[in-house]
Amino acid sequence: MRAGYPVSEGVVARDGVEIRYERYGQGWPVILLLPTWSLVPARHWKMQVPYLARHFTVVCFDGRGTGGSGRPQEPAAYTDAQFASDALAVMDAAGVDAAVVVSASCGALWALRLGAEHPDRVLGAVFIAPTAPLVPLLAERRVQRFGEVLDDPVGWQTYNAHYWRTHYPEFVAFFTGRLFTEPHSTKQIEDVTGWALETDGQTLAAAHLGLECCDAAATQGLAERLACPVLVIHGTGDAVRGHAEGEALAGCADGALVTLAGAGHFPHARDPVRVNLLIRQFADRIRR
């Protein structure tokens, strides 16, 4: 059973893709919980929604490729601009003028575009473990060859389009292990694994290729254009996107940085209490 259920839900169709969204609670400001990579649906916010909805209006949606949303197969359907446009369409459908935008991992890329290009719709931005390609990728990830056919790939080499077509569950098992580097994370790993297996390797490959447009220069440009208050939360034990990425983003966006020492890539799932309190505190400051 869920801890809370939406007060309303709906579907918006944009550019031929259906996007399923939910609205919870009431109160100002609205918190928009953005989707992350097309591996998991909006349920990855399950530890935040009931708490935040007691204090604010909360809107979230399944990112394209996940949950109840459509699963286009072309990479062009998965650019940061597409996700940002989905967010605007959901805000319009839910009657939300402006929101505090909270993102996790590569949700940062859509949050940056949204905040830079539509400053009137973004009251503040919280970035959790952001994908911010402003610094080199973690050393252990530099073995990735996404488009090449590899014999018996291991570790991060399994981050590979061909491997995903034939060994998607094996990749999910590897990736969830890197997502949660904290001991005693069996439940979080099970949750993400279950959600990830609702989609497929081909869809995820399209989602990955769609993001190749996001390079250091583009990210830096967007981050520097952010005019709203910014909070970056990043764990030192993040084995997917290094802590240096969060640090660099906070620097570019002139934001505050909260370092979670020892935390992995999904602290909102593994350390939900601290993350909830940080989001609440940030939104309360906007409210004042």
Next chain:
Amino acid sequence: MRARLPDGQGNRITESADTITGVSMQTTTWTRGPCRPRRALYLSSPIGLGHARRDVAVAKELKRLHPDLEIDWLAQHPVTTVLDAEGEHIHPASRWLANESAHVVSEASGHDLHCFQALRRMDEILVANFMVFQEVIEEGCYDLVIGDEAWDVDYYWHENPELKRGQNVWFTDFVGYLPMPDGGEHEAFLTADYNAEMIEHIDRYPWVRDRAIFVGNDDDIVPDTFGENLPAIRDWTRQHFSYSGYITGFTPPDPDQVPSLRAGLGYRDDELVCVVAVGGSGVGGALIEKVVAAYPLAKKALPELRMIVVTGPRIDPAAFPQREGLELRGYVHRLYEHLCACDLAIVQGGLTTTMELAAAKRPFLYFPLGHHFEQNFHVRHRLDRYGAGVCLDYLATDPDLIAARIGELAGKPVSYRDVETDGAARAARLIAELL
């Protein structure tokens, strides 16, 4: 006038409309530390009704030792049913709690409830409820938190120890998750991992639990380990808990008091009263159906049989077929009196009801829920120690067998070990030392 919660700094803030101007104004009262009453926040696990009964008994004993102590309850249905009936004060923030009992019902199927997995899947409910609790504790100036299997508080205060406020008492009647045999190696790995995390929590932050009370005695603890390469549960519990003995929440009647108790409840001497009860969580419909099907067979063999089926506050008694001589009731306040007065009881394997029957020395059949490690291992171990009850496997038992067992056991004498009656007072003394 609208009173708000204290703000955690001893202030009580009141908003009122000025009688002359009509303009809303805010007034603040700060209470000097020495002038504040002692306050406790009590959390009682809502999974079943057993915790509520014993916690009310402990609270009453605690108030006897500290008459100035104010107790607020942060509680959910069905615990609130008991608290309302006892006139206890329920904190208004209780309405924000997500219902754990409803979650447990949603996890059950027939007479089966994999309670370890149900608890794992309760993660989002636990964090939602912890956030409510933390707001209450930060606003309320409480001296003491008492959590009877308040899993959320225990877990998240160990994960976020800087959030702890006041003294903290942890109650439980079992220690250690145990794997069900058909869960194989993976379930054994998972239960060991959860146990290991708990052990690490206590080792790293021994000050989060100011007092840990095991509701029972040393021998009640199962002879197992926490898992591979982990300590023996009994040894570890001995080092980290105080024992209150069992807490029945009532004093069982002497044999010579039973006739008047029966008369008061409307039970005649010339009838054999069989009470069927499935606790308060809402899981138990399947067992009731099987027992109701056994009733006509048992009644035929035993014409003096009278069967009272208590469905509890979360199951509608109207959902079952009516039969002559069969009485269906929903929530029955002071159910233990009926259990003390009956000639036989048929129950699930929950600790509270079975121990009430053990304490009252009544014959009973009990059916542990399938895949429920606590009922199948911890409770069964304890009942075996007391020599109490006849354990039956729900799946292997048909209505004919239940009817036969009713015939064999109804009204027959039993020889169980005595259950102590001072558990609530002992627990209260252990808590009172902190005040």
